[in-house]
Amino acid sequence: MxxxxxxxxxxxxxxxxxxxxxxxxxxxxxxxxxxxxxDSFETLLKKVxxxxxxxxxxxxxxxxxxxGGSPYNAVNRAMxxxxxxxxxxxxxxxxxxxxxxxxxxxxxxIAEKIIxxxxxxxVFVNEKFLSD
Numbered sequence: 001m002x003x004x005x006x007x008x009x010x011x012x013x014x015x016x017x018x019x020x021x022x023x024x025x026x027x028x029x030x031x032x033x034x035x036x037x038x039d040s041f042e043t044l045l046k047k048v049x050x051x052x053x054x055x056x057x058x059x060x061x062x063x064x065x066x067x068g069g070s071p072y073n074a075v076n077r078a079m080x081x082x083x084x085x086x087x088x089x090x091x092x093x094x095x096x097x098x099x100x101x102x103x104x105x106x107x108x109x110i111a112e113k114i115i116x117x118x119x120x121x122x123v124f125v126n127e128k129f130l131s132d
Contacts (some may be wrong), residue, residue, distance in 0.1 A: 002102040002110065003055040004030040006090065007048055007071040011036075011064075020096050027099045033054060035071050045074045052078055060084035061098070061110065072075045085111055093121040 004027070006013030013032035020027055031054075033047050052060065064072040067088045075086050082086050097117055101110060 001029050001059070002107060003060045004099070004102070005025060005048075005055055005060060006030070006032040006049050006064075006095075007035070007044075007062060007067040007075055008032070008090075009035050009069060009071060012065055016090070016092060016095050019092065020099055024096060024100060029055070030099070033071075035069075035074075041070055041074065045077055048074045050076045052082065052084065060125055061102075061107065062086045063090040063095070064088040065090060087111065087114055087116065091118075092093070094118055 006016060008016075011034050014034060017027055017030060017032055031051050033044070033051060035044050048062075052062070062084055064070050064075055064086065065088070066072060072088050079086060094114055094117060098110060098114060101113060106114065
């Protein structure tokens with residue numbers, strides 16, 4: 001099974017896991033690291049490196065919430081000499097899709113699926129449903 005690590009600002013990753021479990025049940029082999037106000041970047045980086053080591057980086061996808069933020073930068077720094085996938089911009093529909101599909105698809109297939117479905121997960125409701 002592909003392991004999942006969420007590294008996010010605040011409790012977003014933990015809440016994403018909890019909310020997903022309301023819909024799909026327990027999400028196994030998934031961890032979350034929160035970067036909270038007042039936390040140092042060095043502490044975040046240490047937590048990221050420890051979690052990657054514990055989850056086995058050869059079958060791991062790490063998700064961050066925002067391109068260029070501290071969680072993103074910590075994961076990028078931890079990528080040196082490691083073999084895991086890092087995808088940023090995670091949202092609720094994408095996470096559920098990944099949590100379900102990770103038993104069926106390879107890391108490469110999941111990465112392609114995320115990029116493709118990411119564009120579908122954001123909908124301008126006024127344009128789609130109210131323009132008639």
